[in-house]
Amino acid sequence: MVRLSTVALGLLYGLSNILGVVADSATLTDPAIDGPVGLGYAGINMTALLAAAENELGVNGTVTDNLPDDNYGAPGTTISARDLQKLQELRKRTYGRGIFGAIACLSLKILFPSKTATTGSSNYNQWNNPSFWSATTYMAPTCVFRPTSVDDISCAMKLITLSQADFNVVGGGHSAIKGWANTEDGVLIILSGLTGVKVKPGYAEVSTGERWGNVFTVLDQNKLMALGGRMSTVGVPGLVLGGGVSYLTNQLGFVADQVKNFQVVLANGWVVNANANANADLFRALKGGSSNFGIVTRVDLYTWPCPRGVYSGQLYFSDTRDYPKMFDAVYKYHTVGALADTQTHLISAFVYVSIPGVGGMHMGAFTAFRNISGSEVNPGPGPALQEIVDLNPTTKNTSTLQVRPYGTQAIELGAGDMNGLRQDMRDFSVYADNQLYKDLFQLWNETMIPKHGSKAGFMGTIAFQPITTKAVAAGTARGGNSLGLEGNTKTMAIINLTHQWGSAADDAAIIASLDEVLAKSIALAKARNLYHPYFYLNYARKQDNPIGSYGTASVNRLKAASNFYDPCKIFQCRVPGGFKIPGMSSC
Known part of the structure; x- marks a missing residue:
């Protein structure tokens, strides 16, 4: 840990009173921004704070x-794009990039001593790796910053932006891609301290440090439901900003489609709202445009009454002889049942699990869901899902199908989720086709299982998830999103490949096989004119281009929003990971 100098300690003492007094954001107006703009801790002198950090590090004036x-100590002053352009040349000089991260981290440590952890401290170890689902994403940032309010993030972004440091942001950390929510040099902002779910008339204000399990628990207590993650362990911000598939997607669209408002901290520290009336271009951009515009600190989600709960649960099929008729039923649901009963949802997953001393086991693991807000006396799966339930009579004794509170399904599905294993996720999209589904499964099964099925900790899954025309239309009815799916005339399916294993020594071989499966699968779909170019961002692998798959019109809207709300490209150039907007000018 860096020792604080007498100068820094004196500054910290002086700032302690300021922090106690300036509890609320100052506000200002800007003619280019719709609505008021918040400024966290507007009275703090940023120049003096950065100077203290430079002095401690022996790099005065860097x-x-x-x-x-500009006098950054004066209340109401801010950081304009015009001013920031004067700093752009600084990063091109001969300084080691590490010095910028060190200045930013020490500045944060002076200002927020209990919320900033440097290498070797106990909080650093508790906050960093445990924040991530997959061991493939572990890195060593210069410091970890754990804010507890939007004002903290506003102030931190001003410091980080001025210091020229790299940074990254992690919500739930449920990605398998190294560097997508972490950084090897600079500030890692973890949102886990930013919590709270407030139920309002018709919507809920959800802080982005939350995971979906807690969000749904609060909604269940109020007999409400909202679109959100299907596993309790997934974080709020990443899922929403990538579009988000929900149990209610078939009825109401993607999760992002049912956002009422985003609260966002921009690169210069401004806190703005984005909704259908204020900053509407940013609002649409955030619905699928990922982390390219600012740090989303709160998501306001529309809610619906759920007085009776839902009918849902998991079904398990252990006899591979049932697979052909399972695929027949899945295809029929995708193209008929899901359109006839939009209140249903089905995750069709085919799983192989390595079992020590035994070998392994194939299993069909389906999650069936139906919103039962109607008045039927004995609610059940309904005609759309009945064929799935009836596939094998023994399934009725091994399934968890029941009438239950809405949120408990996500909690059940997330119960087996574990942090710390090696993980890989990837996807591609096709138009619904029964024979193609069967052939894609066979290709995956014949490639992955013989080569890797016996490896320690191995579990492989290929899942088929429909996106119907009604789901797309529901998003259009809410003003549209960034996903570029408008105009689809038939059901498409996201094919999701998820794998986990225990040893880093197996990484290269397993990834190579998965690359082979993906390439051959896409080629097969293209050969049959059944390929759809859309990549669902939340499952996509690093080298794919999900934002580019949204199409030219959507990408152009995203470029325009980025150029306006982040004109110095802080989120394009200073956040080392994440899916960027293609075609932006170089950093």
Whole structure:
């Protein structure tokens, strides 16, 4: 841990009173931004804070000599794009990039000593790796910053932006891609301290440090439901910003389609709202455009009454001889049942699990869901899902199908989710086709299982998830999103490949096989004119281009929003990971 100098300690003492007094954001107006703009801790002198950090590190003037002349200590002042352009050349000089991260981290440590952890401290170890689902994503940032309010993030973004440091943001950390929510050099902002679910008339305000399990628990207590993650362990912000598939998607669209408002901290520290009336271009961009525009600190989700709960649960099929008729039923649901009963949802997963001392086991693991807000006396799966339930009579004794509170299904599905294993996720999309489904499963099964099925901790899944025309239309009815699916005339399916294993020594071989499966699968779908170019961002692998798959019109809207709300490209150039907007000018 870096030792604080007498100068830094003196500054910290002086700031402690300011922090106690300036509890609420100052506000200002800007003619280009719709609505008020918040400023967290507007009275803090950023120049003095950065200078103290430089002094402690023995690099006086590295950043502060290049700052604009604005008096950042005066209440109400802010950081404009025009001013920031004066700093752009600084990162191109011969300084080691590490110095910028060190200045930003020490500045944060002075200002937020209990919320900033540096390498070797107990909080650093508790906050960093445990924040991530997959061991493939572990990295070593210069410091970890754990804010507990939007004002903390506003202030931190001003410091990070001025210091020229790299940074990244992690919500639930449920990605398998290294560097997508972490950084090897600079500030890692973890949102787990930003919590709270407030139920309002017709919607709920959800802080982005939350995971879906707690969100749904609060909604269940109020007999409400909202679109959200299907596993309790998944974090709120990543799922929403990638579009988000929900148990209610067939009826109401993607999760992002049912957002009422986003609260966002921009690169210059401004806190703005984005909704259908204020900053509507940013609002649409955030619905699938990922983390390219700012840090989303709160998502307001529309809610619906759920007085009777839902009928849902998991069904397990252990006899592979049933697979052909299972695929027949899945295809029929995708193309007929899901359109006839939009209140249903089905995750059709085919799983192989390595079992020590035994070998392994194939299993069909389906999750069936039906919203039973109607008045039927004995609610059940309904005609759309009945064929799935009836596939094998023994399934009725091994399934968890029941009438239950809405949120308990996500909690059940997330119960087996574990952090710390090696993980890989990837996907592609096709138009619904029964024979193609069967052939894609066979290709995956014949490639992955003989080569890797016996490896320690191995579990492989290929899942088929429909996106119907009604789901797309529901998003259009809410003003549209960034996913580029408008105009689809038939059901498409997201094919999701999820794998986990125990040893890093197996990484290269397993990834190579998965690359082979993906390439051959896409080629097969293209050969039959059944390929759809859409990549669902939340499952996509690093080298795919999900935002590019949204189409030219959507990408152009995203570019325009980025250029307006982040004109110095802080989120394009200073956040090392994540899916970026293609075609942006170079950093």
